[in-house]
Amino acid sequence: MFGPRTDLALSRDPAGRTVPWIIAAMVFIGTLSLAAAFGLNEASAAWRHLVTGNLTVQVPDGPDADARADEAARVLAATPGVASARRLERAEVLRLLEPWLGRDAAATQLPLPRLVDVRLDPALAIDTRALALRLAESVPEARLDDHGPWLERLSRLTRGLQMIAAGGVGIVACATMLIVVFTIRAGLLVHREVISVLHLIGAQDAYIARQFQWHAVNMAFKGALPAFLLAALVAFALGLAADRLSAPLIPKVALGITGWLALPLVPLAAILLAAVTARFTVLLNLKRTL
Amino acid sequence: MVRFQNVGMRYGFGPEVLRDISFELEPGSFHFLTGPSGAGKSSLLRLLYLAHRPSRGIISMFGRDMAQAKRHELPEMRRRIGVVFQDFRLLAHLSALDNVALPLRIAGYPREKARAHVVELLNWVGLGDQLDALPATLSGGEQQRVAIARAVIARPRLLLADEPTGNVDDEMALRLMHLFIELNRLGTTVLIASHDQLLIRRLGKPVLRLVDGTILSGPPETA
Numbered sequence: 001m002f003g004p005r006t007d008l009a010l011s012r013d014p015a016g017r018t019v020p021w022i023i024a025a026m027v028f029i030g031t032l033s034l035a036a037a038f039g040l041n042e043a044s045a046a047w048r049h050l051v052t053g054n055l056t057v058q059v060p061d062g063p064d065a066d067a068r069a070d071e072a073a074r075v076l077a078a079t080p081g082v083a084s085a086r087r088l089e090r091a092e093v094l095r096l097l098e099p100w101l102g103r104d105a106a107a108t109q110l111p112l113p114r115l116v117d118v119r120l121d122p123a124l125a126i127d128t129r130a131l132a133l134r135l136a137e138s139v140p141e142a143r144l145d146d147h148g149p150w151l152e153r154l155s156r157l158t159r160g161l162q163m164i165a166a167g168g169v170g171i172v173a174c175a176t177m178l179i180v181v182f183t184i185r186a187g188l189l190v191h192r193e194v195i196s197v198l199h200l201i202g203a204q205d206a207y208i209a210r211q212f213q214w215h216a217v218n219m220a221f222k223g224a225l226p227a228f229l230l231a232a233l234v235a236f237a238l239g240l241a242a243d244r245l246s247a248p249l250i251p252k253v254a255l256g257i258t259g260w261l262a263l264p265l266v267p268l269a270a271i272l273l274a275a276v277t278a279r280f281t282v283l284l285n286l287k288r289t290l
Numbered sequence: 291m292v293r294f295q296n297v298g299m300r301y302g303f304g305p306e307v308l309r310d311i312s313f314e315l316e317p318g319s320f321h322f323l324t325g326p327s328g329a330g331k332s333s334l335l336r337l338l339y340l341a342h343r344p345s346r347g348i349i350s351m352f353g354r355d356m357a358q359a360k361r362h363e364l365p366e367m368r369r370r371i372g373v374v375f376q377d378f379r380l381l382a383h384l385s386a387l388d389n390v391a392l393p394l395r396i397a398g399y400p401r402e403k404a405r406a407h408v409v410e411l412l413n414w415v416g417l418g419d420q421l422d423a424l425p426a427t428l429s430g431g432e433q434q435r436v437a438i439a440r441a442v443i444a445r446p447r448l449l450l451a452d453e454p455t456g457n458v459d460d461e462m463a464l465r466l467m468h469l470f471i472e473l474n475r476l477g478t479t480v481l482i483a484s485h486d487q488l489l490i491r492r493l494g495k496p497v498l499r500l501v502d503g504t505i506l507s508g509p510p511e512t513a
């Protein structure tokens with residue numbers, strides 16, 4: 001009432017001194033996990049965008065493979081929703097295979113399939129199944145590759161990794177709750193004399209719970225804020241590092257605006273969780289007293 | 291105000307330290323509670339300030355059977371009871387001022403109004419220049435006066451004091467008794483446990499005598 005002091009000298013409890021460190025570790029892990037989940041989301045969206053704009057048609061090697069491929073390209077180009085279709089020259093195909101076959105592949109007489117690169121019109125949705133049927137009518141041996149299985153595997157991988165991240169956040173939340181419960185129970189024991197006096201003077205359980213609750217908020221804040229700042233910095237640095245790589249298959253890794261807005265929820269949730277846990281721990285324990 | 295009918299009390303599974311206690315405190319009355327050490331005076335007060343439940347018998351307070359009272363109703367009732375504990379039970383890290391203000395703060399009084407009130411009372415008990423002192427730096431008698439001030443600050447309807455003048459000189463004892471008498475004049479029911487026969491006789495108030503866990507005599511005693 002007179003000054004910021006509370007009735008219970010909770011901030012001097014030795015048990016409370018380790019809690020900010022533990023909460024800091026939890027928030028750090030939680031923030032990075034969430035950042036990873038958002039990063040994956042953005043990355044997989046980027047990959048998806050990269051491949052859904054085009055299709056590839058393969059025509060097996062054969063006597064008149066070039067003509068067949070040109071025929072396929074002509075049919076496809078005439079289809080609504082297709083922006084362009086062009087057969088790749090042998091040199092281009094060899095360049096694509098270079099990482100696997102090496103530079104000398106050009107010299108060999110490998111039976112290479114012909115590839116038709118199909119660009120889709122992003123404004124028009126296209127039914128790849130109908131496209132495949134149409135292609136089969138004129139060039140039955142051509143195979144249409146819409147990257148479907150690859151995309152399927154990509155989203156399964158993304159979902160799996162996101163589930164691991166979510167599990168990490170869940171474990172972090174449980175650990176935070178446990179440490180708060182133990183600390184508050186220790187506090188109730190240490191201060192039972194004062195709590196008993198407060199009760200006898202007419203304090204409600206909620207009055208006592210409030211003091212523990214604010215104590216928990218203070219402890220959690222002390223750990224959560226620096227840990228969050230550090231984690232955000234690390235996430236930002238990792239993003240920059242990924243950009244630097246700029247390897248063709250690694251798209252720009254960014255959290256996106258939603259990601260950056262969501263990250264501060266981790267420390268806020270940790271503080272809120274600590275407060276609520278402290279409150280209910282006190283209320284449940286005091287119920288057993290007279 | 292308070293009525294006991296055949297009340298017994300025990301600590302845990304121990305023997306009954308109080309048995310067959312029956313008495314009544316009329317609203318606005320003033321009683322002393324005496325008896326030899328270990329007779330059960332503090333235990334009886336513990337029942338009265340709702341720190342302990344009786345093992346048998348009926349206790350009614352403020353016209354309410356306490357066996358029926360729910361746990362969440364107790365704080366409201368306790369706010370109507372002021373207690374001076376035998377061992378003071380001041381909060382060690384709070385100043386004299388904050389200790390005395392505690393009941394008002396718990397009851398949600400506005401801060402400034404409460405402060406003036408607290409300072410006035412601490413002046414009255416002679417601690418006007420020790421407002422910010424922590425209990426550990428106060429003498430036994432001074433701590434006792436802080437405890438008394440805390441018990442009366444919220445003008446309780448029932449005041450219970452356990453040896454409230456055990457640590458002060460006769461003059462201060464009389465002064466503190468007059469504080470209780472003043473409070474009693476304003477309508478508070480008072481029950482004071484005391485060994486000090488001289489003081490009891492001097493004030494000429496009715497006495498409850500507790501011997502070996504039970505009440506011996508209820509009628510006023512003036513001799």
Ligand SMILES: Nc1ncnc2c1ncn2[C@@H]1O[C@H](COP(=O)(O)OP(=O)(O)OP(=O)(O)O)[C@@H](O)[C@H]1O
Nearest residue numbers: 301304307325326327328329330331332333334376
């Ligand atoms: N917390 C406790 N647990 C077990 N027994 C107790 C407890 N407190 C008191 N007693 C026992 O109850 C009996 C009455 O004690 P009580 O403190 O009520 O006596 P009293 O009349 O207040 O004595 P005094 O005048 O010395 O303060 C004693 O025999 C004591 O040993």
Ligand SMILES: [Mg+2]
Nearest residue numbers: 331332376452
């Ligand atoms: Mg006693």
